Amino acid sequence: MAPVSQTVRVKVLFFGRLKDVVGQSEESLDFTAASTIEQLFALYSERIPQLAKYRSSVLASRNQEFAAWDAVLHSGDEVAFLPPVSGG
């Protein structure tokens, strides 16, 4: 029997300058179960090193609510990384 997959599938969104840095606005990603938003951002920072410098100014949301970086991801979650807002 195949081992139970220890991953969750999350939808990841980038906006503003982060979208430009990452090169895409949206991606579905299989990610290690019981991981946090912080770990998800770290994964992208490994892939795209210039992303790391934005960490201190970026806020995260989970399912369209601002979320703490230590929030644990569940399958089906929609996570967005939000640079400082500049509407108005």
Place this chain on the structure above:
Amino acid sequence: MTTALYDDIFQLVREPIDPHSLIDHVRAPEDGAIVTFDGFVRNQSHNRPTLYLEYEAYEPMALTKMRGIAAALHEKYPIHRVAIVHRLGRLEIGETSVFIAVSAPHRADAFDACRFAIDTLKRAVPIWKKEHFEDGAVWADGELPPAPVATPRAKPAS
């Protein structure tokens, strides 16, 4: 989108905003005042001539946050109706990017609520603008939204 309870309006639009329809919407016989905020595209940024702006939003979250602003207004001020509309996409100099209208029986509440609405929108609604200049484009330096739930800010003693 409107809230049934107050008949407020929250919209993200890609066409020019029509302020008159929003003012008419919030106006009612029991009111005595409407205060509006018209935010429009300035022709320069830090003394660099602006060509045009591009706005984008995390749309479902932005609408949720706009609805939250209206709910907060009704909680804080004795007002009647609120309309908050933000435009997305490319905007030329002088075009309205955000329009807010608040009606109330009395002017002071309408002024206070409208000010609170635009100040909160600029801080907490996930919308971003890219400024296009002769020699390139930059994302505007934005404001940090309120800290997330797990790290609540200390409240000053009242």
